[in-house]
Amino acid sequence: MKPQRLIKSGHPPSRVASRRLALRAALASAGTLSLAGCDRLSNSEGFVDVLKSAQHLSRAAHGLVAGRKAMAQEFDRADVAAHFRGNGTLMPADADYRALLQGGFKDWKLEVGGLVETPRAFTLAELRAMPSRTQITRHDCVEGWSSIGQWKGVPLAQLLAQVKPLGNAKFVVFRCADSMDGPSLDGRDSRYYESVDLDEAYHAQTILAYELNDAPLPVTNGAPLRARIERQLGYKHAKYLMKLELVENFSSIRDGQGGYWEDNGYEWYAGI
Ligand SMILES: Nc1nc2c(c(=O)[nH]1)N[C@H]1C(S)=C(S)[C@@H](COP(=O)(O)O)O[C@H]1N2
Numbered sequence: 001m002k003p004q005r006l007i008k009s010g011h012p013p014s015r016v017a018s019r020r021l022a023l024r025a026a027l028a029s030a031g032t033l034s035l036a037g038c039d040r041l042s043n044s045e046g047f048v049d050v051l052k053s054a055q056h057l058s059r060a061a062h063g064l065v066a067g068r069k070a071m072a073q074e075f076d077r078a079d080v081a082a083h084f085r086g087n088g089t090l091m092p093a094d095a096d097y098r099a100l101l102q103g104g105f106k107d108w109k110l111e112v113g114g115l116v117e118t119p120r121a122f123t124l125a126e127l128r129a130m131p132s133r134t135q136i137t138r139h140d141c142v143e144g145w146s147s148i149g150q151w152k153g154v155p156l157a158q159l160l161a162q163v164k165p166l167g168n169a170k171f172v173v174f175r176c177a178d179s180m181d182g183p184s185l186d187g188r189d190s191r192y193y194e195s196v197d198l199d200e201a202y203h204a205q206t207i208l209a210y211e212l213n214d215a216p217l218p219v220t221n222g223a224p225l226r227a228r229i230e231r232q233l234g235y236k237h238a239k240y241l242m243k244l245e246l247v248e249n250f251s252s253i254r255d256g257q258g259g260y261w262e263d264n265g266y267e268w269y270a271g272i
């Protein structure tokens with residue numbers, strides 16, 4: 001039995017986006033999966049098993065219907081929300097992040113390493129000088145809310161081209177600055193993390209965003225850099241990026257499920 005941990009921050013009890021439910025119902029009659037549990041219920045073993053078995057189904061179903069190259073819908077400037085909502089961590093309490101923030105992120109660097117030929121670090125200025133992509137997309141959180149925003153950033157594919165993933169690299173892990181359970185609740189690293197496979201990493205809409213609605217990314221939304229994984233739910237879009245790590249699997253990372261919420265029972269593949 002997995003030890004239950006107290007979740008101090010994040011989603012209250014919630015439901016998945018309705019489109020996702022419709023897809024599930026239509027393709028799999030997995031109608032019992034009506035909660036995406038960000039609450040403590042989601043830690044119960046049975047519930048986690050249900051989610052785990054559904055994840056393969058969901059990923060396969062998604063590929064079947066949409067294809068792995070399918071684009072998420074893009075919107076017009078007129079659709080952009082006046083205020084893009086913030087969720088999860090809104091201001092990391094971690095001292096190292098606070099110091100970087102105070103310095104206007106001049107000393108911040110994105111490290112890219114793991115299973116790559118040429119590990120390196122990128123300053124914000126370097127990332128801004130690379131080819132960029134701008135996209136207006138809808139962010140869907142499992143809590144049942146959505147916001148449309150315009151994101152500008154560097155395609156993750158651009159960074160990967162520079163570091164050159166090795167043949168055995170299968171996933172990109174996003175390492176974030178914010179501790180979720182307080183600085184040292186039990187001495188355990190609780191910084192937010194997420195991951196995607198290389199298909200998703202090379203997708204045209206997968207960008208590392210440094211601007212929201214023509215302004216530098218606000219702290220509430222993940223300054224100085226956050227991932228946009230437009231075909232998946234909100235929790236995949238890691239904020240406060242510090243490091244990218246190319247890996248073959250997740251077995252040695254925390255609870256081995258590929259993300260902070262995944263370790264708490266969420267599906268790893270969160271296709272919308
Ligand atoms: N580092 C970090 N990334 C995160 C989170 C978080 O708490 N910490 N929350 C996730 C969730 S659940 C959502 S819905 C989105 C919220 O992004 P927003 O604050 O820009 O709305 O960020 C995701 N990425």
Ligand SMILES: [Mo]
Pocket residue numbers: 011087140141142143234235
């Ligand atoms: Mo979310």
